[in-house]
Amino acid sequence: MKDFRYLSGVASLRVDEEKCVGCGDCLEVCPHGVLKVEKGKATAVDHDACMECGACAKNCPAGAISLTPGVGCAAYIIQTWLKGRGGVSCC
Amino acid sequence: MKDTQEFFERNPAPSPEFLKTPFPMAPKEEDGGEIACCGPPAGPRSGANEKPGYLVWPFVEEFVQTPAGDTPRVRTRLSLLDRFLAAGARLGIARNSHKVAPGLYTLGLPGPESPVLVTANYKLSFDAVRSSMEGRSAWLLVVDTRGINVWCAAGKGSFSADEVTRQVVRTRLDLAVSHRTLILPQLSAPGVAARKVRRATGFTVQWGPIRAGDLPRYLDQGNKADPAMRQVSFTLGERVVLLPVEISMVLKPVALVILAGFLVSGIGHGGYSLAAAWHRGWVFATGILLAILAGAAVTPLALPRLPFTAFSAKGAVVGAVMGATYALYVSGGWMAGWALVLLMAAFSSYLAMNFTGATPFTSGSGVEKEMRRAIPFQTLAVLGGAVAWIAGGFV
Ligand code: SF4
Ligand code: SF4
Numbered sequence: 001m002k003d004f005r006y007l008s009g010v011a012s013l014r015v016d017e018e019k020c021v022g023c024g025d026c027l028e029v030c031p032h033g034v035l036k037v038e039k040g041k042a043t044a045v046d047h048d049a050c051m052e053c054g055a056c057a058k059n060c061p062a063g064a065i066s067l068t069p070g071v072g073c074a075a076y077i078i079q080t081w082l083k084g085r086g087g088v089s090c091c
Numbered sequence: 092m093k094d095t096q097e098f099f100e101r102n103p104a105p106s107p108e109f110l111k112t113p114f115p116m117a118p119k120e121e122d123g124g125e126i127a128c129c130g131p132p133a134g135p136r137s138g139a140n141e142k143p144g145y146l147v148w149p150f151v152e153e154f155v156q157t158p159a160g161d162t163p164r165v166r167t168r169l170s171l172l173d174r175f176l177a178a179g180a181r182l183g184i185a186r187n188s189h190k191v192a193p194g195l196y197t198l199g200l201p202g203p204e205s206p207v208l209v210t211a212n213y214k215l216s217f218d219a220v221r222s223s224m225e226g227r228s229a230w231l232l233v234v235d236t237r238g239i240n241v242w243c244a245a246g247k248g249s250f251s252a253d254e255v256t257r258q259v260v261r262t263r264l265d266l267a268v269s270h271r272t273l274i275l276p277q278l279s280a281p282g283v284a285a286r287k288v289r290r291a292t293g294f295t296v297q298w299g300p301i302r303a304g305d306l307p308r309y310l311d312q313g314n315k316a317d318p319a320m321r322q323v324s325f326t327l328g329e330r331v332v333l334l335p336v337e338i339s340m341v342l343k344p345v346a347l348v349i350l351a352g353f354l355v356s357g358i359g360h361g362g363y364s365l366a367a368a369w370h371r372g373w374v375f376a377t378g379i380l381l382a383i384l385a386g387a388a389v390t391p392l393a394l395p396r397l398p399f400t401a402f403s404a405k406g407a408v409v410g411a412v413m414g415a416t417y418a419l420y421v422s423g424g425w426m427a428g429w430a431l432v433l434l435m436a437a438f439s440s441y442l443a444m445n446f447t448g449a450t451p452f453t454s455g456s457g458v459e460k461e462m463r464r465a466i467p468f469q470t471l472a473v474l475g476g477a478v479a480w481i482a483g484g485f486v
Contacts, residue, residue, distance in 0.1 A: 003395035004325055004450070007457040028298050029280035031323040031451065052454040053246070055280035069281075070455015071246060073448025077459050 011050035012068040017041050019064035026056035026065060148191070150221070155197060159267035164197045167225040173218055180215055183336045189214040190238035195262035196221075199228030203269040206310060208299070209255060210276060211236040211244050219303035227307065230267060234258050242451070245282030252287035259292045274299040274314065277321060323451040330391050333449045337387045341442060345383060348438075349376045355477075359484035367484065374421050374431075375480065381417055382435040385410045386442025391449075402453075403465035406443020411436040427483030433476030437469045 013034070022040035032049040035042050035056060042064070044050065054069035071077075140147050140154050149172055151163040169177075180189045193212045198221055207230040210220045217233060234254045236244035244250035255273070259265075275283060277298045285296035300309045300320035309316055352375035357368030386406045390397065397405040414435030418428035444465060447453040 004452045005400060006453045007400055007460060010456040010460050011454050012456050025285075028321070029277060031278065031301060031321065033318070033322055049452070050454060051452050052456060053281045055245075055277075058282070058284050059280055059286075061286055068456060070459070071448065072450070072453030072455050072458045074445045074458055074462055075448055077455070077462055 008048040011047055011052055013044055013050045014066045015042050016064045019062045021062050025059050029055040029059050157267050159195055159263045162195055162197050165221050167198060167221050169218055169222050177215055181332050181335055183339045191217050191233060193233045193235035193258055196231040198224045198231055201228040201230050205229050206274055207232055207268060208274050211241045211250055213238050213240045216240050223303045223306045232258055241276045242278045245279045248282055250279045250282040252284050255288050256291040259294060271295060272297055277301045325451055334388050341383060345379060349379055352376060355481055358481055374423055378417055378431045378435055381413055382410055382438035385413045386439035390443040391446050401461045402447050403440045403444040403461055407436045407440035410439025424483055424486055426479050426486045430476045430479035430483055433472045437472035441469050
């Protein structure tokens, strides 16, 4: 995946260190190796590789991860612009 | 009633001698009773698994009795029919019919200790799992994702903890196995909260590899994934199979653009000329088709080799280069040449931007940012190109 990098500095992923209990569940589900647990806390070591799939947030037992779950799909985004976020389906 | 009485009155019962003469077209005993009176020879008797109103999939080898009831045992080798259907799915033919029934299946002859693999009820997902498990035994729990693949279903929310729970309960999986572990594809994680499944069913979720092909190694390592199994890939082969659907999705709007192209191509010096509409219309139409090739095929294939990170920029480069080459080749004047470059760059850029939805690495925030920047340029290029094309009829 090293050949494929997308825009940097845009991903909305945030880890709340206060809430994180360091269980590591989020690392396991991430398809881009974005997260690591360092000193008992999860941190994004490769923030720009995050595709906002939401797997980590969905499986964090402490609710420590927040992001705007988006679909990285132009057709979907055009629909959300036209109709708003509700009532739109992706691919 | 009256009619039957009349019938028997008029037709007395046949004599015993008559009944002994054989039916002239029945198979004769000296032929071994094998020769059919008409048509090709009859096939075998209906299988024991057939039930009125149901069709048994050819991938079902037999039904085995398990503590969870009669369970179809599926083949691990893909047949010609499977491959044919897969090709149809890739080409976007009958997109909503590539489903298998949700529920419990077996691979090989699993016992109470055998692993439980979970997948989507999209036929290609199901095929990927069973074909990777040749010579192995496992339970295969198919979740009702409405016939959508694992990744998209997880994103849409139809591959969810609730749906997994529904199948675990409905199939009485707890009777079939003595352990309490489900192996889910890692790519279903955006839709499935593992702890919700455990709370609802008592089964613990373990995240299996992303690619079904890694399942044997994952199982052999005691349900442990290597780091490589946890990372998505986007190889050339994985990109190639996406192209037909990408292209088929744009054909309708493109047909309208081409039609409009033919109409305006007739405008020129002496008013409207049908000959010009025909001649220049073809040049235009070919250019647009080349732009589709540029944006929906060349750009996705050459993706990691193209400059820029934004897909719209990559597509614009390919479209502009192909447009310039094509314009020089048809040599319809400099104005029409510029029109082709602008239009082809714009269309290719837009299609390339659309390809973001098919990749496994673009974030929604990133795509939105790219679109806010690219769409004004694409719009300007289309308008400029259209004006130049019409003006090209006058120079
Ligand atoms: S949103 Fe997806 S890609 Fe981003 S860190 Fe979480 S699991 Fe990884
Ligand atoms: S899953 Fe949540 S609590 Fe566990 S390490 Fe990740 S962020 Fe921390």
